[in-house]
Amino acid sequence: MEDAAHTDRTELLRAVGAALWASFLAAALTTMLFFATFDPIALYDDAAVLKEAFSSRPTGYALGFFFFWLSTIVASGLTLILLRRPRRVHTHGR
Amino acid sequence: MAISIPRGGAGAASGLYAKHETIYPREVQGRFASLRRWAVVLLLGIYYLLPWCQFHGRQAVLFDLPARKFYLFGLILWPQDLIYLTWLLVLAGLSLFFFTAIAGRLWCGYACPQTVWTELFVDIERFIEGDRARRMKRDRGPWTVDKSWRKFAKHASWLLLAVWTGLTFVGFFNPISPLVRSALHGELSGWPLFWAAFYGLATYGNAGFLREQVCEYMCPYARFQSAMFDTGTLVITYDAKRGEPRGPHARGVDPRSLGQGDCVDCTLCVQACPTGIDIREGLQYECIACAACIDACDSVMDKLSRPRGLVRYSTAAGGRAASILRPRILVYAALLITIAIVGATSLVLRPRVALDVLRDRGVLYRETSSGVENVYSLKILNKDEQQHRFRLSVAGMTGAAIDPTDDLTVPAGEILSTTVRVIAPPGSSHGGRAIVFTLADADHPHRTITERSRFIAPQ
Numbered sequence: 028m029e030d031a032a033h034t035d036r037t038e039l040l041r042a043v044g045a046a047l048w049a050s051f052l053a054a055a056l057t058t059m060l061f062f063a064t065f066d067p068i069a070l071y072d073d074a075a076v077l078k079e080a081f082s083s084r085p086t087g088y089a090l091g092f093f094f095f096w097l098s099t100i101v102a103s104g105l106t107l108i109l110l111r112r113p114r115r116v117h118t119h120g121r
Numbered sequence: 122m123a124i125s126i127p128r129g130g131a132g133a134a135s136g137l138y139a140k141h142e143t144i145y146p147r148e149v150q151g152r153f154a155s156l157r158r159w160a161v162v163l164l165l166g167i168y169y170l171l172p173w174c175q176f177h178g179r180q181a182v183l184f185d186l187p188a189r190k191f192y193l194f195g196l197i198l199w200p201q202d203l204i205y206l207t208w209l210l211v212l213a214g215l216s217l218f219f220f221t222a223i224a225g226r227l228w229c230g231y232a233c234p235q236t237v238w239t240e241l242f243v244d245i246e247r248f249i250e251g252d253r254a255r256r257m258k259r260d261r262g263p264w265t266v267d268k269s270w271r272k273f274a275k276h277a278s279w280l281l282l283a284v285w286t287g288l289t290f291v292g293f294f295n296p297i298s299p300l301v302r303s304a305l306h307g308e309l310s311g312w313p314l315f316w317a318a319f320y321g322l323a324t325y326g327n328a329g330f331l332r333e334q335v336c337e338y339m340c341p342y343a344r345f346q347s348a349m350f351d352t353g354t355l356v357i358t359y360d361a362k363r364g365e366p367r368g369p370h371a372r373g374v375d376p377r378s379l380g381q382g383d384c385v386d387c388t389l390c391v392q393a394c395p396t397g398i399d400i401r402e403g404l405q406y407e408c409i410a411c412a413a414c415i416d417a418c419d420s421v422m423d424k425l426s427r428p429r430g431l432v433r434y435s436t437a438a439g440g441r442a443a444s445i446l447r448p449r450i451l452v453y454a455a456l457l458i459t460i461a462i463v464g465a466t467s468l469v470l471r472p473r474v475a476l477d478v479l480r481d482r483g484v485l486y487r488e489t490s491s492g493v494e495n496v497y498s499l500k501i502l503n504k505d506e507q508q509h510r511f512r513l514s515v516a517g518m519t520g521a522a523i524d525p526t527d528d529l530t531v532p533a534g535e536i537l538s539t540t541v542r543v544i545a546p547p548g549s550s551h552g553g554r555a556i557v558f559t560l561a562d563a564d565h566p567h568r569t570i571t572e573r574s575r576f577i578a579p580q
Contacts, residue, residue: 044338083187088312
């Protein structure tokens with residue numbers, strides 16, 4: 028019983044790890060292409076919110092990367108959830 | 122017939138995110154081991170030393186993100202040169218296809234940062250904790266003084282190396298001398314500190330703990346590399362026909378006469394494997410093609426006075442000398458060469474000057490006694506390593522003049538922003554029309570670049 032729980036947890040951790048890693052790679056690539064095209068400083072004037080993010084280039088790059096990573100994590104995470112087969116019968120309290 | 126061999130042999134240790142058994146790869150000597158060693162020395166040598174190289178009084182290789190300029194020895198790349206980065210990525214991808222088709226996962230076994238840093242970390246581990254048998258015994262045993270100080274020394278060395286690796290990484294993006302100086306004074310802060318810690322910790326975790334799990338669970342290439350294989354691809358194979366049935370040989374008796382194969386089931390190939398697989402079970406996706414099992418087996422075959430190559434590079438089609446000149450390889454090679462030549466040519470011939478023209482959006486036009494005038498903002502990028510003087514002219518409208526008419530001087534690697542007026546004589550223009558700005562190098566008048574814009578006059 029404990030073994031099954033352990034395997035479940037291992038599987039979950041493995042899936043989360045894969046999702047995090049895949050989204051990291053995608054975010055790294057997107058960040059590179061995005062900031063090769065746009066200068067973070069040039070976005071300062073046009074930013075409606077989070078202006079501070081574009082106050083300096085290193086900050087712009089870093090926050091941009093984490094923004095992209097967050098969105099790719101959402102995509103990977105949703106894929107993970109959707110791929111889990113829903114349980115047809117709910118067993119309450121067991 | 123297959124005998125199952127416990128992986129690693131020491132009970133389950135909990136890894137970072139997967140229940141797995143710690144693998145204690147056995148040290149091997151041989152052709153491929155020394156090839157791998159040379160690859161480690163070369164690649165890590167480049168990594169750690171390159172940022173310290175100087176060229177024309179500046180850091181030779183510097184991806185200056187804060188200034189948005191990449192320096193590669195004599196080459197200065199600007200954001201406008203993004204196409205060359207794309208070109209490089211395409212070239213890298215194609216090379217991966219090409220080399221994988223020829224000899225499988227050469228990248229994984231010899232060049233992948235994961236392999237290379239793991240190799241270095243394992244060397245440190247071996248130096249401090251001893252060989253495979255000693256490490257396994259000590260890890261199973263209780264915490265003694267000896268075990269404690271060795272573990273402490275190992276992790277301290279790993280961390281030190283990781284810190285240096287992280288600093289070097291940041292040194293590719295910020296000038297490295299001031300960076301290291303401020304780090305030594307404990308004054309490193311902000312994003313450089315963050316990224317150095319990020320990369321350092323990733324190295325420590327990946328090369329110290331995760332190791333083969335990165336290849337097994339995290340690497341996308343490991344999953345699709347089989348698509349690049351064909352029957353002519355060199356892969357590491359166990360010659361089952363020659364090796365089976367396996368088992369210990371009796372002294373002084375020809376194993377063939379007893380119907381035995383050449384494999385003495387010493388399991389050295391399994392012990393040497395950094396991913397903990399048994400190559401005798403066939404090609405497995407965990408195999409990173411490091412060829413440690415080949416070296417291990419060859420050393421045993423030498424001792425038994427049997428020919429080498431019970432485990433060897435071979436192809437599915439059979440034989441070592443399968444044709445390299447297969448259509449797939451030729452197509453990859455042709456693509457690689459073409460793209461390399463086209464890209465390199467365009468890199469050499471790329472324009473060193475760029476001109477941006479923006480019509481002043483505030484005022485459409487102004488009518489004066491001398492005619493109608495429009496105002497333009499100009500941006501001149503001098504991507505060259507020396508200063509240039511430029512002469513601006515405008516075409517597409519008879520009698521049009523530019524003000525001011527002075528030459529424009531742009532220092533090396535700088536952008537000049539300026540405004541000019543274009544004046545059309547009275548009555549010469551109505552409505553909008555296309556005009557062309559031409560920027561000529563004052564010292565080389567035939568070197569010109571043009572940029573289109575519009576001139577607006579009253580109807």
